[in-house]
Amino acid sequence: MKKFKRNPSEPPSLPIESNKSKGIVRDGNFFEAVYRIVRMIPKGRVSSYGAIAEFAGTRLSARMVGWAMNAAGAANPPVPAHRVVNRNGMLTGKHHFPTPSAMEDMLRAEGIEVIEDRIVRFRELFWNPSDELNKK
DNA sequence: TTGTTGACCGAGT
DNA sequence: AACTCGGCCAACA
Numbered sequence: 001m002k003k004f005k006r007n008p009s010e011p012p013s014l015p016i017e018s019n020k021s022k023g024i025v026r027d028g029n030f031f032e033a034v035y036r037i038v039r040m041i042p043k044g045r046v047s048s049y050g051a052i053a054e055f056a057g058t059r060l061s062a063r064m065v066g067w068a069m070n071a072a073g074a075a076n077p078p079v080p081a082h083r084v085v086n087r088n089g090m091l092t093g094k095h096h097f098p099t100p101s102a103m104e105d106m107l108r109a110e111g112i113e114v115i116e117d118r119i120v121r122f123r124e125l126f127w128n129p130s131d132e133l134n135k136k
Numbered sequence: 137t138t139g140t141t142g143a144c145c146g147a148g149t
Numbered sequence: 150a151a152c153t154c155g156g157c158c159a160a161c162a
Contacts, residue, residue, distance in 0.1 A: 030158090030159095053157085058157070058158090059157090060155095060156050060157045060158095061156085061157040061158065062157080063156095063157065063158075063159095064157065064158055064159070067158080067159060067160080068159095
């Protein structure tokens with residue numbers, strides 16, 4: 001009934017070592033993969049949780065990208081989490097920054113217009129990780 | 137241990 | 150057009 005579970009022809013998601021009991025995939029591949037991708041987002045551009053999740057190989061795990069961003073504050077080198085928004089260009093994660101306006105301020109500082117928690121001209125500013133592969 | 141909740145997303149109703 | 154639901158999976162109660 002539900003038609004799109006996991007496409008068997010696609011790679012079986014990340015080599016995440018899901019050691020749930022011992023926990024902490026944060027030190028494993030998933031968080032690192034996400035951070036790596038997010039760090040690729042050029043200044044002045046933005047991407048979405050879903051696009052990042054897909055590129056990381058876990059298409060249906062966009063929510064985990066948000067979770068990764070939640071922990072990204074302590075990451076080193078830094079992760080530009082403010083460049084990640086949802087598929088509509090809305091700043092859904094702004095409340096997780098140190099101050100309520102931090103995310104918006106950082107985007108503005110990079111030349112991105114934000115109106116009512118939404119990125120203006122999101123379509124043009126959207127950056128898909130796979131663009132990097134195509135252009136080379 | 138089981139259950140619920142997300143910085144999500146696409147399909148169905 | 151608004152709403153619900155299922156899927157992912159880590160954290161937390």
